[in-house]
Amino acid sequence: MKTMFEATPINHKNLGRQKLFRFLLGSMTALLIFPVILIMGTLIYKGAPVISFDFLFSNPTNGMTEGGIFPALLGTILLVLVALLASVPLGVAAAIYLSEYAPDNWFTRIINLAIINLAGVPSIVHALFGLGAFVIFFRFGTSILAASLTLAIMTLPVVIVATRESLQAVPMAFREACWNMGATRWQTIRRIVLPNAITGILTGVILEVSRTSGETAPIMFTGAVFFLPFLPQGVFDQTMALSLHLFVVSTQVPEMPEAVPYGVALVLIALVLMMNSLSIALRMYLRGKKKW
Amino acid sequence: MKKQTLAATKVSDFDRLNRDWYIDKTVQALVFIGGISAIIFIIGIFVFITKEGFGFLVGDFSFKEFFFSPNWRPTSENRATYGILALVAGTASVTGLAMLVAIPFSLGTAIFIAEFATGKTREFLKITVELLAAIPSVVWGFIGLAIMNPLIIDIFDVPVGLNVLNAGIILGLMAAPIMTSIAEDALKAVPDRYREAAEAMGATRWQVIYKVVLPAAKNGLLGAVLLGVGRGFGETMAVLMATGHAINIPTSVFDSVRALTATIAAELGETAVGSPHYQALFTIGNSLFIITFIINLIADLVVRGVRKG
Numbered sequence: 001m002k003t004m005f006e007a008t009p010i011n012h013k014n015l016g017r018q019k020l021f022r023f024l025l026g027s028m029t030a031l032l033i034f035p036v037i038l039i040m041g042t043l044i045y046k047g048a049p050v051i052s053f054d055f056l057f058s059n060p061t062n063g064m065t066e067g068g069i070f071p072a073l074l075g076t077i078l079l080v081l082v083a084l085l086a087s088v089p090l091g092v093a094a095a096i097y098l099s100e101y102a103p104d105n106w107f108t109r110i111i112n113l114a115i116i117n118l119a120g121v122p123s124i125v126h127a128l129f130g131l132g133a134f135v136i137f138f139r140f141g142t143s144i145l146a147a148s149l150t151l152a153i154m155t156l157p158v159v160i161v162a163t164r165e166s167l168q169a170v171p172m173a174f175r176e177a178c179w180n181m182g183a184t185r186w187q188t189i190r191r192i193v194l195p196n197a198i199t200g201i202l203t204g205v206i207l208e209v210s211r212t213s214g215e216t217a218p219i220m221f222t223g224a225v226f227f228l229p230f231l232p233q234g235v236f237d238q239t240m241a242l243s244l245h246l247f248v249v250s251t252q253v254p255e256m257p258e259a260v261p262y263g264v265a266l267v268l269i270a271l272v273l274m275m276n277s278l279s280i281a282l283r284m285y286l287r288g289k290k291k292w
Numbered sequence: 293m294k295k296q297t298l299a300a301t302k303v304s305d306f307d308r309l310n311r312d313w314y315i316d317k318t319v320q321a322l323v324f325i326g327g328i329s330a331i332i333f334i335i336g337i338f339v340f341i342t343k344e345g346f347g348f349l350v351g352d353f354s355f356k357e358f359f360f361s362p363n364w365r366p367t368s369e370n371r372a373t374y375g376i377l378a379l380v381a382g383t384a385s386v387t388g389l390a391m392l393v394a395i396p397f398s399l400g401t402a403i404f405i406a407e408f409a410t411g412k413t414r415e416f417l418k419i420t421v422e423l424l425a426a427i428p429s430v431v432w433g434f435i436g437l438a439i440m441n442p443l444i445i446d447i448f449d450v451p452v453g454l455n456v457l458n459a460g461i462i463l464g465l466m467a468a469p470i471m472t473s474i475a476e477d478a479l480k481a482v483p484d485r486y487r488e489a490a491e492a493m494g495a496t497r498w499q500v501i502y503k504v505v506l507p508a509a510k511n512g513l514l515g516a517v518l519l520g521v522g523r524g525f526g527e528t529m530a531v532l533m534a535t536g537h538a539i540n541i542p543t544s545v546f547d548s549v550r551a552l553t554a555t556i557a558a559e560l561g562e563t564a565v566g567s568p569h570y571q572a573l574f575t576i577g578n579s580l581f582i583i584t585f586i587i588n589l590i591a592d593l594v595v596r597g598v599r600k601g
Contacts, residue, residue: 018498022408028400029417032468036424039435093326101320102327113592114330120519120588121337121581122526123429124553128560128577132340136565153333160330184316214428217528217553221560243430250434251533258438265434269427276426280419 043266050263064227064253069264071231075144075239076271079219080212082148082235083155088205090152091159098160099167100189119157123217126154130222145235147223154218155208162204166197199286203279210275214268216243226252242268341581345574348374352568353575364539364555366569374572376579381541382456382549386531387524389460389545394468394524395517401468402475402516407501418476425469429529436462436534450546454536457545462534463524471520478512478595479505515595522587526580528553552576 007015058068094115102108130150140146170193178188194201224241226248232239246268250261342349352374361375405417436458444453482505490500506513536548537558556573563570 014496014499018496021498021501022404025400025404025408028397029404032397032401032465032472033417033420033424036427036465039439042439043435090326090329093323094329095326097323097327101323111327111330113589114334116592117334117585117588118330120522120526120584121334122528122553122584124528124556125337125341125526125577125581125584128341128344128556128574129337131560132344132574133336136344137340156330156333184312186316186319187312189319210426214426214430216428216430217557220557243428246430246434247529247533250437261434261438265431269431272426272428273423276423280422 040269043262043269046259047262047264047266050259051266055263056267060227064249065256065260069242069245069267071228072240072242072245072264073267074231075224076213076242078144078232078239079148079151079223079241080209082144083151083212084205084209086149087152087156087159087208091156091204091208092163092201094156094160095163095167096189099164100185100193115157115160118153119161121154123154123215126150126218127221129153130218135222141236142221142225142238143223143236144232144239145223147219147239147241148235150218150222151212151215154215155211158208158211159204162207163197163201166200166203167193169200170196199282203282203286206275206279206282210272210279213275214243214272216241216247220244242271338578338581341574341578345571345578347566348568348571348575352572358575362539362541364550366559366563366572372568374568376552376576378539378541379550379552379555379576382535382539383525383531383551383553385456385542385545385549386459386463386535386551387521389456390463390467390524391517391521393461393464394471394520397464398468398471398516398520399475399513401472402479402513403501403506405472406476406479407497407505418473421469421472424465425473427466429466429527430533432462432466432530433533436530440534448546452536452546452548454534455546455548456535456542458536459531459534459549459551460545462530463527466527466530467520467523470523471516474516474519475513478509478516481512482508511594515591518587518591518594522584522591525587526553526584528557532557552580 055068056073057070059070060072061067094111098108098111102111127150130146130153134140134146134149135142138146140149174192174196175188178192179185183191219241223238224244225238226240226244228238228240242264246261246264249256249264352372357373357375359375359380360377361373362378362381363373363375364379365373401417401421405414405421409417437454440458440462441453444450444455444458448457486504486508487500490504495503531551532554535551535554537550537554538548539550540547542549556576560570560573563573
């Protein structure tokens with residue numbers, strides 16, 4: 001005898017279809033992720049034998065086919081540091097304005113549109129801008145300063161967006177309580193909003209470090225060079241960089257031993273993914289700790 | 293008595309005669325500069341690129357040759373020609389193939405993560421997608437060169453593995469994670485009460501997704517696709533290394549091509565500042581800037597349309 005709630009053929013059909021699509025979408029996810037994991041496995045398998053203390057901390061020799069990558073590693077660190085000095089204050093200021101001061105009007109919308117566009121401009125166009133503006137117009141020459149400023153402008157949206165999000169995550173009631181005590185807007189921001197948002201801002205900064213250290217095109221014509229016999233002495237010197245070094249050793253040097261580019265790629269990817277993982281871990285820690 | 297003096301003091305005096313008030317205003321002005329910096333940079337990029345390419349625009353530039361001639365021979369001694377048609381074809385073919393790979397996979401993955409996956413699986417997938425999105429483009433280029441190239445030669449028995457297929461797959465794998473996370477955000481923005489209402493009517497999970505969630509998230513998903521197209525279009529290093537870099541209007545996916553972005557990256561270093569070739573490269577950059585600007589603008593309008601509705 002049939003009960004009221006027994007599954008009808010239509011129910012069976014629909015449930016079957018649900019299972020089918022669940023399976024299909026799941027396999028698509030797997031198909032997207034597994035090849036990349038396989039590729040990463042290959043990179044590690046072929047690159048790991050090259051990595052050693054010497055590889056990381058000695059100069060390249062014999063037309064870059066031997067020796068290490070120290071100048072490139074140091075160059076990337078310098079480029080990132082100078083870029084951070086420029087973009088973090090500017091980006092945090094922009095985020096404070098957008099989150100705490102900006103009225104909801106057409107002008108703010110244009111600012112947001114500009115931020116989205118700045119993130120969407122092709123990296124090679126940023127390179128052209130860096131060349132035209134910093135290298136030629138401001139006469140910085142091809143230097144760490146010019147390259148870092150180009151990188152800073154390119155990654156500015158990363159800092160702005162992350163900082164704005166963490167500022168907006170601070171509950172409005174915190175601000176209102178502070179205003180009611182007679183504090184000005186800036187006092188409220190400095191004593192209440194920023195301390196509560198600082199970890200979130202840090203997450204964004206780390207993410208920017210990751211983005212900045214992997215970029216190649218923007219620094220190609222603004223400050224990074226294929227090979228330098230000496231280390232940079234100041235911000236007006238040129239430098240080698242890890243990302244450009246990978247391009248050079250994999251395309252420009254004849255008779256390069258196969259393992260060297262794999263090693264460089266592995267170091268670069270390890271650097272970038274470590275920064276990203278740190279940022280993700282920080283975000284999760286923050287989520288667990290949140291009191292409101 | 294005291295009350296009277298208090299009333300006699302204007303409210304504005306309370307506000308203004310205060311050091312903190314001035315500090316507040318100063319800070320407001322400072323952060324405002326930060327706020328408008330993005331606008332300044334966008335305008336600055338356009339101004340400087342146009343300025344550097346201006347001599348070409350008023351000189352050797354011919355609209356017909358630039359956009360409709362497949363001959364990019366800027367270093368020819370007899371007569372240099374600056375036609376970007378073949379380069380546009382290169383960019384379009386690679387981006388097109390990449391989207392063919394990336395759109396179904398990223399939307400599928402986004403739906404799976406947002407609607408089907410739960411708990412630990414979901415967290416794991418989200419983190420993996422985020423990490424994949426972080427892999428630098430030069431590493432992708434290297435993967436195309438060192439891993440995909442021999443693979444394509446082996447599998448399809450073709451002489452060269454650096455071609456539209458290689459760059460398309462690489463670019464697709466590159467764009468997919470970014471599109472996935474934007475699409476997932478769009479799906480998550482659909483209010484849960486829509487799902488609950490549909491489930492209460494007896495709909496299965498898939499029916500909820502197909503009939504309720506997807507139509508509601510339509511604009512956000514379209515925005516994700518557009519941003520992915522913009523990404524693929526502007527990608528430089530991966531395309532430079534994986535396309536084979538040969539000027540060619542492709543007739544099959546096994547043809548080598550050359551992209552607009554890659555041309556700038558490969559040639560700018562060898563040109564003299566201010567030469568017609570140098571200026572022509574800036575003009576290509578300007579076209580790239582304008583096209584990505586339009587794509588981003590449309591994406592923004594599309595996404596915003598759904599928020600108002």
